[in-house]
Amino acid sequence: MKSSIRVVDRSLQYKFRDKTRQFVDYMYISVKGGNGGDGCVAFLREKFKSRGPPSGGNGGRGGHIIFIASANHSSLHSVKRQLVGGRGENGKGYMKNGSAGKDIIVSIPLGTVVKEIEPPPSKRKTIINENEINEINEETLIEKRRKATWVHYPRYDEKNPRSTFFLEAERMVEEEYQLRQLQKKKDTENKLTLDLSVPNIQYIVAHGGSGGKGNPYFQTNTNRSPKFATRGLEGQHRFFELEIKTIADAGLVGLPNAGKSTFLTAISNAHPKIAPYPFTTLNPFIGTVDYADRYQLKVADIPGIIHGAHKNIGLGHSFLRHIERSRVLVYVIDLSGIDPWEDWKVLRNELELYKKGLTEKPSLVVVNKADITERAKQNLPIMLSKTKEFAIENGQVVEIVPVSAKYRKNIVKVTSLLRQMVEKVNKVNEKDIGNIE
Numbered sequence: 031m032k033s034s035i036r037v038v039d040r041s042l043q044y045k046f047r048d049k050t051r052q053f054v055d056y057m058y059i060s061v062k063g064g065n066g067g068d069g070c071v072a073f074l075r076e077k078f079k080s081r082g083p084p085s086g087g088n089g090g091r092g093g094h095i096i097f098i099a100s101a102n103h104s105s106l107h108s109v110k111r112q113l114v115g116g117r118g119e120n121g122k123g124y125m126k127n128g129s130a131g132k133d134i135i136v137s138i139p140l141g142t143v144v145k146e147i148e149p150p151p152s153k154r155k156t157i158i159n160e161n162e163i164n165e166i167n168e169e170t171l172i173e174k175r176r177k178a179t180w181v182h183y184p185r186y187d188e189k190n191p192r193s194t195f196f197l198e199a200e201r202m203v204e205e206e207y208q209l210r211q212l213q214k215k216k217d218t219e220n221k222l223t224l225d226l227s228v229p230n231i232q233y234i235v236a237h238g239g240s241g242g243k244g245n246p247y248f249q250t251n252t253n254r255s256p257k258f259a260t261r262g263l264e265g266q267h268r269f270f271e272l273e274i275k276t277i278a279d280a281g282l283v284g285l286p287n288a289g290k291s292t293f294l295t296a297i298s299n300a301h302p303k304i305a306p307y308p309f310t311t312l313n314p315f316i317g318t319v320d321y322a323d324r325y326q327l328k329v330a331d332i333p334g335i336i337h338g339a340h341k342n343i344g345l346g347h348s349f350l351r352h353i354e355r356s357r358v359l360v361y362v363i364d365l366s367g368i369d370p371w372e373d374w375k376v377l378r379n380e381l382e383l384y385k386k387g388l389t390e391k392p393s394l395v396v397v398n399k400a401d402i403t404e405r406a407k408q409n410l411p412i413m414l415s416k417t418k419e420f421a422i423e424n425g426q427v428v429e430i431v432p433v434s435a436k437y438r439k440n441i442v443k444v445t446s447l448l449r450q451m452v453e454k455v456n457k458v459n460e461k462d463i464g465n466i467e
């Protein structure tokens with residue numbers, strides 16, 4: 031047994047070395063909105079107007095990072111691990127406001143769950159440093175913050191802090207700063223979670239920083255020519271965990287080589303790779319079953335699960351995330367195997383070890399390769415009697431359908447049964463939603 035696992039492992043390593051294999055269904059990502067552009071300190075200068083009014087434009091806002099749920103993508107491999115929005119443009123003279131930074135729109139596969147996480151330790155340090163500075167020296171802190179907040183008119187960087195107008199404006203900006211800090215604290219406490227389950231809906235996951243104010247903003251009755259403006263704010267920085275949890279109507283689970291991909295080919299329009307060796311399927315694959323009345327069902331085929339998958343043997347059991355949210359489970363079992371009942375037990379066990387209660391979903395058992403008659407004749411009665419016992423013990427109805435996926439025998443029965451089951455689950459769900467409302 032051990033040696034066979036080792037052989038499987040070696041052949042898998044060989045497959046994974048293939049550089050063309052591009053499928054990612056789980057990743058960490060850092061997103062940062064662009065910084066805002068700085069406000070401008072300028073005065074109108076025209077012919078016969080030697081001392082015109084303040085005319086510095088505001089800075090543009092930084093670019094947002096936007097996630098859009100896309101039905102045309104099935105993998106996260108094309109998503110960059112670090113996304114930074116464009117910086118806003120600085121304001122200019124003649125009241126010209128800076129343009130906004132470029133938004134970054136990322137297509138994320140439908141069914142992805144986006145969870146905000148704590149920043150990694152290396153990024154957390156900067157926050158701790160800020161607190162340390164708090165304790166060290168208040169004066170240097172004020173100086174630092176002034177540098178980060180203000181834009182001065184040329185040669186006014188030393189004069190400004192002595193003027194009462196500037197100090198007044200600084201107090202006003204300080205209040206805004208405190209409010210922002212409060213908001214930031216709230217944001218870090220309330221972590222964002224999104225389920226991208228509706229196509230084409232957009233979410234802003236990191237806002238760009240707002241642009242700085244030009245000097246007309248600080249003009250008052252008494253101060254007609256403010257010589258200062260504010261800088262743009264920093265964009266929001268967040269860290270996310272992305273996990274694709276495919277939303278299909280039915281999910282196929284089975285041991286390697288049981289004929290899952292062949293079965294999917296028989297019932298749907300999909301053409302996954304089929305071959306007589308284990309772990310042919312390396313990535314989840316979704317097929318659509320078309321009915322005569324244009325009703326459609328989505329069925330997900332995943333790599334084979336073997337005994338010990340929860341210990342990362344074979345391809346592990348992380349692929350079960352793709353069937354976790356399907357409405358109906360379809361166990362595909364090789365009827366020509368040595369002990370199909372044992373196979374089903376292994377599958378149920380691994381599913382439970384992945385997530386408790388997963389096997390309680392409405393399920394259908396497809397016993398495949400019924401065309402290999404000698405074995406099928408022996409095994410089918412055993413399967414039928416054992417599942418009957420199981421149904422009585424657990425109070426769970428289990429339908430068993432013998433098929434031959436390769437020769438497309440009994441396929442119509444399976445597809446119509448599948449449809450009935452999915453429609454039943456959908457009806458129950460609708461009722462539940464109605465009750466909640």
Ligand SMILES: Nc1nc2c(ncn2[C@@H]2O[C@H](COP(=O)(O)OP(=O)(O)OP(=O)(O)O)[C@@H](O)[C@H]2O)c(=O)[nH]1
Pocket residue numbers: 284285286287288289290291292293303304305306307308309310311312332333334335398399400401402433434435436437
């Ligand atoms: N005789 C017979 N052979 C079948 C039948 N269904 C599948 N096979 C064969 O079984 C082998 C494995 O089929 P696949 O569909 O690749 O099996 P799978 O479960 O997708 O395997 P993995 O992707 O490796 O987990 C292939 O050689 C198929 O031709 C069937 O109904 N009858």
Ligand SMILES: [Mg+2]
Pocket residue numbers: 290291292302303304310311332333
């Ligand atoms: Mg397969």
